[in-house]
Each structure stands twice: as structure tokens, then as C-alpha cells.
Amino acid sequence: MFDLKNIAQENVHLFSYRELNILLDVNSGSIHVLDGAASDLFQALMEKKVMNTVIDKYGETAVQEAYQQLLAMQAEGLLGSKMDFDADSLLQDDSYIKSLCLNISHDCNLRCKYCFAGTGDFGGDRQLMSFDTAKQAIDFLLKASGPRPFCEVDFFGGEPLMNFDVVKDTVIYAKEAARKIDKEIRLTLTTNGMLLNEQVRRFLVEHKVKLVLSLDGRAETNDFMRPTASGRGSYERIIPNFQSMVEELDGVDYYLRGTYTKHNLDFSHDVEHMASLGFRELSVEPVVASKEEDYAISEEDYPKVSKEYDRLVDLYLDYQQKGDPFNFFHFNISLEQGPCLSKRLRSCGAGFEYLAVTPQGDLYPCHQFVGQPEFCLGNVTEGVKDKSISQTFKNTHIFNKKDCSKCWARFYCSGGCNANSYQQSGDLLTPYKTGCLVQKKRLECAIYLEVKKMLHAEGEV
Amino acid sequence: MSSKLHIKTLVNPKLQDTIKTGGCGNCQASCQSACKTSCTVGNQVCENK
Numbered sequence: 001m002f003d004l005k006n007i008a009q010e011n012v013h014l015f016s017y018r019e020l021n022i023l024l025d026v027n028s029g030s031i032h033v034l035d036g037a038a039s040d041l042f043q044a045l046m047e048k049k050v051m052n053t054v055i056d057k058y059g060e061t062a063v064q065e066a067y068q069q070l071l072a073m074q075a076e077g078l079l080g081s082k083m084d085f086d087a088d089s090l091l092q093d094d095s096y097i098k099s100l101c102l103n104i105s106h107d108c109n110l111r112c113k114y115c116f117a118g119t120g121d122f123g124g125d126r127q128l129m130s131f132d133t134a135k136q137a138i139d140f141l142l143k144a145s146g147p148r149p150f151c152e153v154d155f156f157g158g159e160p161l162m163n164f165d166v167v168k169d170t171v172i173y174a175k176e177a178a179r180k181i182d183k184e185i186r187l188t189l190t191t192n193g194m195l196l197n198e199q200v201r202r203f204l205v206e207h208k209v210k211l212v213l214s215l216d217g218r219a220e221t222n223d224f225m226r227p228t229a230s231g232r233g234s235y236e237r238i239i240p241n242f243q244s245m246v247e248e249l250d251g252v253d254y255y256l257r258g259t260y261t262k263h264n265l266d267f268s269h270d271v272e273h274m275a276s277l278g279f280r281e282l283s284v285e286p287v288v289a290s291k292e293e294d295y296a297i298s299e300e301d302y303p304k305v306s307k308e309y310d311r312l313v314d315l316y317l318d319y320q321q322k323g324d325p326f327n328f329f330h331f332n333i334s335l336e337q338g339p340c341l342s343k344r345l346r347s348c349g350a351g352f353e354y355l356a357v358t359p360q361g362d363l364y365p366c367h368q369f370v371g372q373p374e375f376c377l378g379n380v381t382e383g384v385k386d387k388s389i390s391q392t393f394k395n396t397h398i399f400n401k402k403d404c405s406k407c408w409a410r411f412y413c414s415g416g417c418n419a420n421s422y423q424q425s426g427d428l429l430t431p432y433k434t435g436c437l438v439q440k441k442r443l444e445c446a447i448y449l450e451v452k453k454m455l456h457a458e459g460e461v
Numbered sequence: 462m463s464s465k466l467h468i469k470t471l472v473n474p475k476l477q478d479t480i481k482t483g484g485c486g487n488c489q490a491s492c493q494s495a496c497k498t499s500c501t502v503g504n505q506v507c508e509n510k
Contacts, residue, residue: 023468029476038467066467078470083477099490150487150508186489334506335472340483343505344476348492366492411476417492454471 002067004045007080013408014042017448024447026408027083031335032073033451038066045070087345087399095394097144097384098151099349101356101367102137104129104167105158109194110234112226114261114287114295120158122358122371128163129359134170136380137357138177138185144383151178154188155209156356156367161195171207188212190257192226193238196245205248213242216258217270217284224263225295243278251280255329258284261295265304268311275319275326283329286438288368288420302437313445317452333412333446344398347414351377351393355384365393368419392428393418401429403436413439485509 013024014034021039023032034042037058044054055063073079106127108120120126138153145151153174155167171187178185189204190212204211215238216222223233246254256279260267267284274282286305289296297305312328319325338344348354351365358370361380369375378385398404398415416439420432487508 027477028473030473031471033469033471035467062465062467065464068464069466069468073468073470077475078473081477083480085480096486098486148486150489152490336474337506338474338476339488339505339507340479340485341476342480342484343488343507349490350492353486354490354492451471 002045002051004070010406011080015444017444020448020451022447022451025079025081028077028081030078037062041066042070087397091345091397095352096146096148097353097355098148099354100137100141101154101156103157103356103358104155104160105163106359107162108158109229110192110226111229114225114259114289116368117158124371127359129166131166131169133361134166135173136361138174140380140383142177150184152186154190156190159192160189161191161200164200168203171209193241196241201245201248211254213254213256215256218273221264221270255281255283259287260284261287262297262301263295265301268308268315271312272315280326282326290423297434299434305438306441309441309445330442331446331449333450335450344411344414346397347416350418352390366419396428401431403431409440409443412443
């Protein structure tokens with residue numbers, strides 16, 4: 001009789017997206033494409049259903065063949081593979097702080113309605129970081145990163161270009177200080193574009209600073225959520241700056257990044273608009289907000305959001321077919337060259353590999369926790385004083401998150417954003433449900449696109 | 462008569478085996494580059510591959 005023994009539901013994920021039936025074996029990461037007979041058979045086997053309808057539909061021979069092939073995959077460790085290890089012991093190794101989010105300016109020239117930084121000041125005074133503090137932060141990072149050869153610094157805010165002189169001095173200091181000890185510091189700057197003039201652009205290109213350029217898409221979408229301090233729209237002013245910037249970067253080393261909210265659930269049109277303006281490196285993602293906000297996305301919005309990702313897949317394929325592809329950050333997936341398992345057990349490293357620094361030099365697990373005193377770990381002069389906070393974040397691996405440990409997406413999203421979880425549930429270990437739905441949808445789209453690309457390369461579609 | 466192929470395996474990265482080989486810690490912080498609110502580890506590439 002037909003029977004696949006010992007395959008746990010959480011270790012496989014079969015989904016049909018458009019013309020393809022795709023089976024992910026979660027623990028091995030292997031990906032298989034199934035025809036109708038194999039797909040229906042596998043589903044019936046997992047649901048312990050009778051085979052009659054599958055046999056009636058495809059015939060006994062086809063079902064027997066598919067069954068033998070499933071058994072062979074299982075024997076080869078390609079289906080229902082297991083993973084036995086103790087996550088706690090695997091993750092108790094030394095960790096080093098290797099990335100800093102440098103809040104170089106707690107001030108902003110925009111008043112974005114969804115800003116988690118309280119329109120730039122993070123709930124405190126509007127302040128700029130001094131060069132002395134920035135230097136101490138770099139020294140702290142180079143020391144705390146121990147044997148790690150690569151470090152990262154993101155100039156963040158508020159709007160970092162409101163403190164451009166300190167950005168400049170810090171970029172030069174950081175590169176030189178790293179070089180002296182044979183390390184490499186990779187630099188990023190996140191900007192709203194308002195002050196991205198010719199002199200600033202020249203400096204950023206010359207010093208190889210990667211850029212995250214903030215735009216929400218169409219003029220009406222952007223200006224509704226991202227007005228200036230005087231209440232006017234920012235779109236007209238920033239677009240020419242962004243276009244010049246990307247041209248000077250030769251179209252690489254940047255992302256045009258937007259946020260979608262309940263007010264633009266048709267966000268695929270915003271992505272389309274960004275592509276129509278000539279930008280090719282795109283990232284648009286859902287707002288993180290408490291449920292009381294009128295722009296917050298709730299579970300009931302999910303069907304609409306899901307359809308928008310489907311439309312985005314069409315758009316992505318259309319541009320690809322025209323020979324003018326764009327890159328959408330959340331459709332990137334590395335099925336073969338992805339990170340190792342220990343990287344996949346925890347998400348971003350906030351609190352123990354990645355910290356945010358305030359203008360006063362205080363350390364927080366990440367930019368989203370800045371201003372919440374119970375999360376302050378120490379400062380750049382004395383280093384991490386409260387190690388218990390780092391330990392708490394280290395323990396936020398997927399096997400300590402009940403909802404994640406049996407989720408098929410666990411090794412791709414790795415438990416999601418801890419700040420999202422904390423904001424939504426008051427608990428670092430309870431993931432944000434709507435975020436999970438969106439994440440899984442994006443992953444299915446990404447896997448589908450990658451599978452399609454592979455089949456195309458093999459001449460099968 | 463040879464049987465028809467109903468299943469095609471496209472990739473097999475043997476993720477479970479990387480417990481023994483991985484963990485160098487040289488990879489990028491996943492929230493740091495292109496996005497500041499969503500960490501998606503699966504779309505990163507290993508620094509050592």
C-alpha cells in the first residue's frame with residue numbers, strides 16, 4: 001500500500017504557484033518540482049487520504065511511478081530529512097559585535113507619519129552625534145569585533161546628512177582605523193535625499209559608501225506619508241537627487257527603499273513607478289506599527305497584500321522578458337549558496353552582533369529599540385555593561401520561538417524581526433502574525449521565480 | 462519500458478550538514494543593508510561560498 005513513513009508536516013512544504021508544484025524539504029533545503037500526479041499523491045499521503053481519487057485522475061501506473069520516486073527521494077535524504085542537534089549548545093559559542101547602526105543625527109527634515117524614531121528624535125531631544133562620540137563608536141566596534149575580518153557601519157538617523165561634516169570625518173577615520181589592523185569596514189548610509197547635493201554625492205561615491213535611498217513610490221503615496229517639516233511633499237525635491245546619485249553610482253551599490261502602509265495596499269504600483277523612473281535595485285516592505293495607528297496593516301489586509309505580491313511577480317517577469325530586469329530585495333533568494341545553519345537559527349544578530357548607537361554614545365540592541373531605557377546595554381566608552389540583554393537576544397533562536405520551530409519558513413526568515421515581535425506582542429519570542437503571513441508569501445514568490453529561472457536555464461520552459 | 466519521471470530535483474544544498482562546517486560568523490548582519498525593518502536571512506549569500 002502507499003505509505004510514506006515518518007515525514008513530519010513541519011519538515012516539508014508543498015505549494016502550487018501558477019504552473020508549478022514545488023516541494024521544499026525544509027531540513028536539507030532541497031527543492032523539487034512535481035507533476036500533477038506526484039503532487040496530488042504526496043498531498044494525499046501527507047493528509048492520510050485514500051488514493052482512489054488520485055488513481056482515478058492519473059491512472060495506477062503513473063501513481064505507482066510517482067510513489068516509487070518519492071520513496072527513492074526519502075531514502076536519499078531528499079524528503080522528510082531530519083535534523084538532530086541541540087540549538088542551545090550550538091549557539092553558546094562566542095559572538096562578536098561586528099555591525100553598528102550609527103544614529104549620527106537624532107534630527108530630521110521630514111515628518112514621516114510612520115517614523116519609529118518619533119520623526120527623528122527617538123522620543124528625546126533633537127541631537128547630533130559629535131565626531132568624538134563617532135570615533136569612540138568606531139574604536140569600540142573594531143575592538144569588539146575580535147577576530148571578525150569584516151565590520152559594518154550604517155549611518156542612520158533621523159537624517160544623517162543633517163550631520164554631514166561628522167559623517168565625512170567618521171568615514172575617513174573608520175576606513176583608516178580598520179586598515180591599520182587589517183580589517184575592512186563596509187559603510188552604508190540611509191537617507192531621505194533632501195540634502196543629497198552634488199558635493200555630498202561626490203564624497204559618497206569617492207568613499208564607496210553604499211546607499212539606502214528612501215522613497216515610498218508614486219508622488220501621492222510618498223508625499224502623504226513623507227511630508228517635509230513644513231508640511232509640503234518631498235517627492236519633487238528628492239527624485240532628481242536620487243536619479244543623479246544612482247547615475248553617479250553607475251547603477252550599483254544602492255537600494256531604493258520604500259514602506260507600504262494601509263493607505264497604499266496597492267503597493268505594486270509604487271514598485272512599478274520606481275522601476276519606470278529608471279531605478280533597478282528596489283526594496284518595498286510593510287510598515288511596522290502598533291495596531292492603533294490608522295496606517296497599520298492588519299491580518300484582514302492580507303488577501304489584498306498577497307494579490308499585490310502576485311502582481312509584482314508579473315511585473316518582475318515582464319521586465320525580465322523585456323531584457324530590462326529590476327531587482328526586488330524580497331524576491332532574492334539563494335537556494336544553493338545561502339548561509340549555513342547556525343546563521344539561519346537567529347535572525348539579525350541584534351543585541352549581540354549588531355548594535356545601535358545614539359548621538360550620546362548609548363548602545364541599544366538595534367535602531368528600533370533606541371529610546372527604551374530597559375534595553376540600553378551600555379555606551380561606547382565603557383562597552384556592553386549589561387550582558388544579560390545580549391544573552392536575552394542570543395536566546396531568541398527559532399527553537400525557542402514556539403510559532404517558528406514548526407514553521408516551514410524557519411530557515412529562511414529565521415524567526416523574523418525581534419523588534420516587530422516586541423512591538424506587537426510585548427514579547428521577543430512571539431512573532432508578529434501578519435508579518436509571518438507576508439514573509440511566507442514573499443518566500444513562495446521568491447522560490448517560484450528562482451525555480452522558473454533554473455528550469456529556463458535548463459531549457460525546460 | 463522505462464518509467465516516466467514525475468519529480469525533478471533542482472537543488473540539494475544539504476543544509477543539515479552545515480551544522481558541522483558553518484558558523485564562521487563572517488556574514489553580513491541581515492537587517493543592515495537594503496532594509497531596516499525586515500531581516501530575511503534566506504536571501505543572503507554565504508561569504509565563504
